[in-house]
Structure formats: structure tokens, C-alpha cells
Amino acid sequence: MAESKMDRSRYPSHPAQVRSARHHAAQVLRGWGVGDSTTDAVVYVAGELASNAVRHAHTSQGREFGMTLRLLESIVRIELRDPDPSLPPDVSPGEDLEADGGRGLLIVERLATSWGSAPEVLGKTIWADIPLETAAGEDRAALCPEGAS
Ligand SMILES: Nc1ncnc2c1ncn2[C@@H]1O[C@H](COP(=O)(O)OP(=O)(O)OP(=O)(O)O)[C@@H](O)[C@H]1O
Numbered sequence: 001m002a003e004s005k006m007d008r009s010r011y012p013s014h015p016a017q018v019r020s021a022r023h024h025a026a027q028v029l030r031g032w033g034v035g036d037s038t039t040d041a042v043v044y045v046a047g048e049l050a051s052n053a054v055r056h057a058h059t060s061q062g063r064e065f066g067m068t069l070r071l072l073e074s075i076v077r078i079e080l081r082d083p084d085p086s087l088p089p090d091v092s093p094g095e096d097l098e099a100d101g102g103r104g105l106l107i108v109e110r111l112a113t114s115w116g117s118a119p120e121v122l123g124k125t126i127w128a129d130i131p132l133e134t135a136a137g138e139d140r141a142a143l144c145p146e147g148a149s
């Protein structure tokens with residue numbers, strides 16, 4: 001899969017920074033010409049994964065989380081990295097969105113074509129692939145001319 005654009009950013013591990021990460025993702029994707037529905041989905045996923053990185057990554061090994069956005073052929077891949085090595089649990093698509101708590105990853109599961117986690121030397125990355133909206137297939141060709149399929 002040819003990578004056409006990439007953006008990396010880092011944030012102090014504080015709840016207020018979730019909003020910063022969401023705003024940054026929205027700005028970057030608009031700058032890349034990504035359409036509103038894909039951008040909205042990526043921003044939503046950014047918020048859930050960033051919030052998890054702040055709330056659930058318990059470690060003295062670092063106080064930052066990182067976000068990488070990649071524009072690929074037919075998806076936007078978002079990656080959130082935090083310094084806690086514990087990987088998130090599997091979620092099953094049939095689980096109850098109305099249940100209290102544990103909703104974030106279920107929403108990621110529904111918005112992403114695939115998602116997962118990978119250990120890093122320090123901590124881990126949780127990634128999700130959000131499909132590019134392809135109105136008449138034009139967006140995609142315009143965004144990634146070298147990746148036309
Ligand atoms: N970055 C992470 N590091 C460590 N554990 C995580 C991380 N992200 C998620 N988890 C684990 O997976 C569980 C499910 O995450 P999920 O986002 O679905 O729910 P939640 O954060 O507990 O609640 P909600 O997102 O609905 O406010 C968390 O409770 C936590 O135990």
C-alpha cells in the first residue's frame with residue numbers, strides 16, 4: 001500500500017490534550033482534502049484512542065502519547081502510541097453499545113475496517129483504518145494519484 005501523506009504529533013498525557021489531538025487530526029485531514037464524513041470518523045476515533053491513552057496507560061515510563069495519521073490508498077490510518085505495554089482487550093462486534101463503560105473500542109470497531117494493537121520497544125501502538133469516502137471514486141484518485149487501483 002503506497003503511503004502518500006503522513007503526520008506525527010505528540011501530547012502531554014493529560015485529559016485536556018484529547019481535545020488538542022482531535023483538533024489537530026481535523027486540521028490535518030482537511031488540509032489533505034479528506035472529505036467530511038471520513039474526517040469526522042477519524043476525529044471520533046482519535047478522541048476515543050487518545051482518551052484511552054490518557055486514562056488507561058498507567059506507567060512511570062513516560063507522560064506523553066503520540067498520534068500518527070497516514071493517508072493511504074483507500075483509508076486513513078490513525079495510530080495512537082502510549083508508553084504502557086499492556087494491550088487492549090479484543091472486543092466483539094456484537095457487544096452492547098448501550099452498556100455502561102467499555103464503549104470506546106466498540107465504536108472504533110464499528111468505524112474502522114480493521115484495527116489492532118502492536119507492542120513497541122516502549123509501550124504500544126493502537127491503530128485503526130478508516131475508509132476514505134469515495135464519492136464516484138473521484139476523491140480517492142485525486143488524493144492518491146500514484147496509488148490508483
Ligand atoms: N491505551 C490503553 N492502554 C491500556 N489499556 C487500555 C487502553 N485502551 C483501552 N484499554 C483497556 O480496554 C478497556 C476498554 O476500552 P474502551 O475504550 O472500550 O472502554 P473505557 O475506556 O473503559 O470506557 P469508555 O471508552 O466507554 O469511556 C479499558 O477499560 C482498558 O482496560
Ligand SMILES: [Mg+2]
Nearest residue numbers: 048052104105
Ligand atoms: Mg475508552
